[in-house]
Amino acid sequence: MRASLPSYELIAPENLGPALEMLAQAPGVWKPFAGGTDLMVLLEAGKLPHRKFVSIWKLPELRRIEVSPESLAIGALSTYTEIQRNEILQCEFPLLCRAASETGGIATQNRGTLGGNIANASPAADSPPALLVYDAQIELISAKGTRRLPYRDFHTGYKKIQMRDDELIWRIHLSRALKQRKEYYRKVGTRRAQAISKICFAAAASVEKGRINDVKIALGSVAPTVLRATETEKTLYGEKLSSALLKSAQAILVREISPIDDMRSTAVYRRRVAQNLLAEFFDAMSS
Amino acid sequence: MLDRAKKIRVRCTLNGSMVTLDAYPMARLLDVLRDEAGLTGAKEGCGEGECGACCVELDGELVNSCLVPALQAEGATIRTIEGVAKGEKLHAVQQAFITHGGAQCGICTPGMVLAAVNLLKRKPHATETEIREGLSGNLCRCTGYTKIFAAVMASCRDMDRTVEG
Numbered sequence: 001m002r003a004s005l006p007s008y009e010l011i012a013p014e015n016l017g018p019a020l021e022m023l024a025q026a027p028g029v030w031k032p033f034a035g036g037t038d039l040m041v042l043l044e045a046g047k048l049p050h051r052k053f054v055s056i057w058k059l060p061e062l063r064r065i066e067v068s069p070e071s072l073a074i075g076a077l078s079t080y081t082e083i084q085r086n087e088i089l090q091c092e093f094p095l096l097c098r099a100a101s102e103t104g105g106i107a108t109q110n111r112g113t114l115g116g117n118i119a120n121a122s123p124a125a126d127s128p129p130a131l132l133v134y135d136a137q138i139e140l141i142s143a144k145g146t147r148r149l150p151y152r153d154f155h156t157g158y159k160k161i162q163m164r165d166d167e168l169i170w171r172i173h174l175s176r177a178l179k180q181r182k183e184y185y186r187k188v189g190t191r192r193a194q195a196i197s198k199i200c201f202a203a204a205a206s207v208e209k210g211r212i213n214d215v216k217i218a219l220g221s222v223a224p225t226v227l228r229a230t231e232t233e234k235t236l237y238g239e240k241l242s243s244a245l246l247k248s249a250q251a252i253l254v255r256e257i258s259p260i261d262d263m264r265s266t267a268v269y270r271r272r273v274a275q276n277l278l279a280e281f282f283d284a285m286s287s
Numbered sequence: 288m289l290d291r292a293k294k295i296r297v298r299c300t301l302n303g304s305m306v307t308l309d310a311y312p313m314a315r316l317l318d319v320l321r322d323e324a325g326l327t328g329a330k331e332g333c334g335e336g337e338c339g340a341c342c343v344e345l346d347g348e349l350v351n352s353c354l355v356p357a358l359q360a361e362g363a364t365i366r367t368i369e370g371v372a373k374g375e376k377l378h379a380v381q382q383a384f385i386t387h388g389g390a391q392c393g394i395c396t397p398g399m400v401l402a403a404v405n406l407l408k409r410k411p412h413a414t415e416t417e418i419r420e421g422l423s424g425n426l427c428r429c430t431g432y433t434k435i436f437a438a439v440m441a442s443c444r445d446m447d448r449t450v451e452g
Binding site: 003005006007008009010011012033035036037040041043044045051052053055057058081101104105106107108110111193194 | 336423
């Protein structure tokens with residue numbers, strides 16, 4: 001059933017300060033609303049229980065992508081389009097650009113934001129696996145100040161995040177220290193464009209003379225949250241690439257994930273494909 | 288009921304004219320365009336950002352108008368399908384859709400044309416892959432896409448000879 005429009009409030013403060021004040025005055029009463037690509041869908045379906053929203057879409061303080069020699073700070077309101085257009089992200093963080101290019105069509109990429117993708121906290125979101133592989137840090141801001149935490153600690157359960165009602169995601173930090181790696185990203189959906197993932201796999205490794213010196217693997221749609229496959233990483237760390245290693249890593253990976261049957265896929269399929277994607281990542285590391 | 292939102296006045300530039308539209312802040316831009324501005328070119332297909340039938344340009348960028356709340360259109364420059372032709376003169380993409388039979392039932396056509404116009408504005412010499420990516424958010428259940436691609440490929444060539452869209 002469609003929503004009753006008069007029962008929804010949406011207010012747009014011009015700057016970050018007043019927006020944070022609104023969130024702080026009565027925590028939980030006002031919730032942030034960015035590009036609307038998730039919330040408007042719920043609204044139209046009559047499934048948006050919350051009624052009062054602060055439009056943060058135009059807040060200039062959350063829009064910038066700042067570059068320093070050591071790191072990048074991506075404003076939470078950066079859209080998938082802006083991420084793909086940024087040359088440093090293209091060169092140094094290709095998994096994130098790839099994820100952005102595979103999220104919805106152009107019209108969605110023009111409105112969907114990185115912060116929104118994180119805050120919506122879907123385990124099937126496309127950009128979080130890339131952020132996990134890059135060991136992103138997330139910086140939150142409120143009227144009280146800012147705080148920064150590793151992104152891998154941000155999702156604590158299904159749709160549960162480490163963010164207070166008076167906070168906004170301000171920016172996402174990526175370290176530029178890691179370079180020259182083998183990177184791999186694959187989203188498996190019902191069709192190649194515009195599909196929500198059945199499983200998403202992002203990984204990066206530094207490989208020297210066939211030996212894996214450093215490796216990070218993250219998956220989407222296989223657990224209550226997006227997941228860093230740390231046990232699988234441990235199996236690979238310092239080892240030489242071989243088919244025996246792949247086999248043992250596949251066995252660990254399949255125990256590390258906890259996929260379910262849902263409208264998009266089945267647990268059996270997801271377990272099998274997770275192992276196949278790990279094999280593809282091995283091919284990428286070997287090439 | 289307590290706390291009912293009031294309608295707001297949304298001032299924007301719509302197909303080149305300054306307009307003021309009255310709407311609830313969370314009203315979908317699609318409905319405001321169709322019901323308040325009387326521009327029924329943008330269509331509702333899925334209502335959830337999957338099909339692209341409601342595509343319009345908002346500040347030059349392609350958006351699904353079913354996912355844009357009216358409040359966020361305040362101060363924006365909007366172009367709908369009604370603003371693509373210059374008077375009687377069709378845009379190269381529109382002409383190519385006619386020439387190549389790129390439309391059947393017509394529901395997807397306004398969004399499809401706008402997506403193509405927007406793509407060619409950004410990439411005047413788009414490759415076939417870029418065209419496929421550029422239109423991937425626009426679904427058509429009639430044509431099988433082949434004639435649509437043919438039309439957009441042809442308009443890439445024609446753009447060189449006509450006014451920029």
